Amino acid sequence: MNYIVVGIIIAVIWLCVLRAFPNNKSSLSLPPGPPPKPLIRNLLDLPLDNSPEWLYWFKHKDLYGPISSLGTFGRTMIILNDYRLAHELLDKKSAINSSRPPSIFVRMCGWGGLITAAEYSSHLRDTRRVVQQQIGSNQAIFQYNDVQYSEVARFLLRMLNDPGHFVKHIRKEAGAIILKIVYGYTIEPHSGDPLVNLADETLDELSKVVSQGSWLVEALPILQYVPSWLPGGRFTRYAQTHRKHVTEFSDHPYAFTKWKMTRGHSEPSFVSNHLSEEHIKPNTEEEHVLKWAAASMYVGGSETTVSTLTTFILVMALYPQVQRKAQEEIDRVVGTSRLPDFDDRQSLPYIDALIKEALRWHPIAPMGVPHSAIKDSVCEGYLIPKGATLLTNIWAFTHDPELYHEPMEFKPERFLSTKDHAPEQDPRLIVFGFGRRACPGRTLADSNIYLTIAQTLAVYDITKPIRDGKEVDPQPLFGNGVVSHPAPFDVSIKPRSAGHEELIRALEKRYPWEESHADELRQAVAEL
Numbered sequence: 001m002n003y004i005v006v007g008i009i010i011a012v013i014w015l016c017v018l019r020a021f022p023n024n025k026s027s028l029s030l031p032p033g034p035p036p037k038p039l040i041r042n043l044l045d046l047p048l049d050n051s052p053e054w055l056y057w058f059k060h061k062d063l064y065g066p067i068s069s070l071g072t073f074g075r076t077m078i079i080l081n082d083y084r085l086a087h088e089l090l091d092k093k094s095a096i097n098s099s100r101p102p103s104i105f106v107r108m109c110g111w112g113g114l115i116t117a118a119e120y121s122s123h124l125r126d127t128r129r130v131v132q133q134q135i136g137s138n139q140a141i142f143q144y145n146d147v148q149y150s151e152v153a154r155f156l157l158r159m160l161n162d163p164g165h166f167v168k169h170i171r172k173e174a175g176a177i178i179l180k181i182v183y184g185y186t187i188e189p190h191s192g193d194p195l196v197n198l199a200d201e202t203l204d205e206l207s208k209v210v211s212q213g214s215w216l217v218e219a220l221p222i223l224q225y226v227p228s229w230l231p232g233g234r235f236t237r238y239a240q241t242h243r244k245h246v247t248e249f250s251d252h253p254y255a256f257t258k259w260k261m262t263r264g265h266s267e268p269s270f271v272s273n274h275l276s277e278e279h280i281k282p283n284t285e286e287e288h289v290l291k292w293a294a295a296s297m298y299v300g301g302s303e304t305t306v307s308t309l310t311t312f313i314l315v316m317a318l319y320p321q322v323q324r325k326a327q328e329e330i331d332r333v334v335g336t337s338r339l340p341d342f343d344d345r346q347s348l349p350y351i352d353a354l355i356k357e358a359l360r361w362h363p364i365a366p367m368g369v370p371h372s373a374i375k376d377s378v379c380e381g382y383l384i385p386k387g388a389t390l391l392t393n394i395w396a397f398t399h400d401p402e403l404y405h406e407p408m409e410f411k412p413e414r415f416l417s418t419k420d421h422a423p424e425q426d427p428r429l430i431v432f433g434f435g436r437r438a439c440p441g442r443t444l445a446d447s448n449i450y451l452t453i454a455q456t457l458a459v460y461d462i463t464k465p466i467r468d469g470k471e472v473d474p475q476p477l478f479g480n481g482v483v484s485h486p487a488p489f490d491v492s493i494k495p496r497s498a499g500h501e502e503l504i505r506a507l508e509k510r511y512p513w514e515e516s517h518a519d520e521l522r523q524a525v526a527e528l
Contacts, residue, residue: 031380250292
C-alpha cells in the first residue's frame with residue numbers, strides 16, 4: 001500500500017508542476033486578477049465556504065474591473081461582473097461559450113445527464129429539445145393550468161392551518177406541481193412524501209457537488225483513481241453513496257410512470273405522453289434522454305420557485321408599503337369575492353412588477369451556472385482561452401446602479417412605465433441564464449410564481465413577528481449554493497379578514513385532497 005501512496009504523491013506533484021506553467025502562445029493577455037503563487041497559482045484566492053460567493057467575486061470589480069481572471073493549476077476562471085460583457089460572451093457568442101466546465105466529480109456522482117450540468121453535446125441538445133417542446137412557451141404550459149390552480153389552492157389551505165411552516169408548504173407546492181406535470185404523480189397531501197423527500201435530499205447534495213473549488217479532484221484529476229479505502233478517499237466514498245441517490249432520483253419516478261402505464265391507469269404527463277407517442281425502447285439512448293429531461297425539469301422547476309417564493313415572503317414583511325399597493329391593485333381589478341387567475345395577469349401591472357423585483361432583488365442563482373469556452377475568443381482586448389470557466393455574477397448585474405436605480409431597495413415601480421420614467425431592464429432576461437444555456441423551464445417557473453404570489457396577496461397579510469410586544473425585523477440573509485435560499489426567518493401570516501378566510505376554506509371543496517401515489521411508487525420500485 002505504501003508504494004501506491006508514494007506513486008500517487010509523485011504523480012500529483014508532477015501534475016502540479018506541469019499545470020502551474022501553462023503553455024500559452026497567444027500574444028493577448030488574460031484579464032487582470034490576483035497574482036498567482038508558485039505551484040498552487042490562485043488556489044488560495046477562491047472564496048471560503050462561509051462567504052457568499054457573489055459578494056466575494058463582486059470585490060473583483062473594484063480591484064480589477066468588470067472582467068477578471070485567476071487560475072487553479074491548469075484551469076482558467078474568468079469572472080464577469082458586468083451584464084454587458086456577459087451578454088457579449090454568452091448571448092452573442094453563444095456558439096462557443098455554451099458548454100459546462102468538465103467536472104470529474106459531477107460525473108463521479110452520476111449527474112452527467114442533467115441539463116444544468118451537462119457539457120455541450122448531442123445528448124444535451126436532444127434533452128433540451130424534449131423539455132422545450134413541453135414547457136418552453138406560454139402555449140405549451142397552458143395545458144398545465146389546472147394542476148397549478150389546484151396545488152396553489154392546497155398551498156393556501158396549508159398556510160391557513162399551519163402558517164409557521166411556510167417554507168415547507170412552498171416546497172410541497174413546488175414539488176407537487178412538477179411531479180404531477182412530469183410523471184403524473186400525486187404527492188402525500190398531509191404528510192411527508194417519499195418522492196419529495198428523496199428529491200429534496202438529493203438536490204441539497206447537488207449544490208455541494210457542483211460548487212466551484214470545493215473538490216480537490218477537479219484540480220488534480222488523478223485523485224479520482226484513489227480507492228475509497230485509502231486515506232484521502234473520503235470524496236470517493238461520498239461520490240459512491242451520492243451516485244446511488246442520484247440513480248434513485250432519476251429512475252424511481254420514471255419507473256412509477258411506466259408501471260402505471262402497463263396497468264392502463266397512467267395520467268397524462270410529460271413522461272407518459274412521450275412513451276406513448278415515441279415508442280421508446282428500454283435501455284436505449286432515447287430512454288436515457290427522456291429520463292434526464294424529466295429529472296432536469298424537476299430540478300429546475302422546484303428549486304427556482306422555492307427560492308423566489310421564499311424571498312417574496314421575506315420582502316413582504318420587510319416592505320409593507322409594497323404589499324399594500326399590491327393588495328390594493330388586486331382588490332380594485334379582481335375584487336374580493338374570487339382569487340386572481342391567469343387571465344388577470346395583464347390587468348395587474350404592479351403584481352407583474354413585484355414578481356420582476358423579487359427575481360432581481362435576490363436572484364435565484366446569484367453566480368449563475370458556470371459556462372465553458374470551446375474556442376479562444378477576445379473580450380475587451382483580453383484573451384478568453386479555450387477551456388476557460390466563465391463565472392457570471394448575476395447578483396452584480398441585478399445590483400448594478402447603471403441598470404437599476406437604488407439597487408439595494410425593493411422597488412417594483414422601477415418596472416412600470418410612466419411619462420417620466422421608462423421601465424428598467426427586465427431581470428428575467430438575466431436571472432434565468434444566457435444563450436443556449438438559458439433555463440428551458442423559465443416559462444413554467446414564471447407562471448407558477450405569478451399565480452402563487454397573486455393569490456397569496458389576495459387573501460393573506462404577511463407581517464413582521466411580534467415578540468415581547470415589539471416587531472422583530474427578519475434578517476435578509478441568504479445561503480450559498482448554485483440556487484441560493486433565504487436563511488430561516490420568522491414572519492406572521494394571517495388571513496386579511498374573515499371573508500378572506502372563508503374564500504380560502506372554500507378551496508377545499510373546489511379542489512378536494514387527492515389520494516397519493518406513494519404506495520404505487522413503492523410497488524413500482526420493488527419491481528425494478
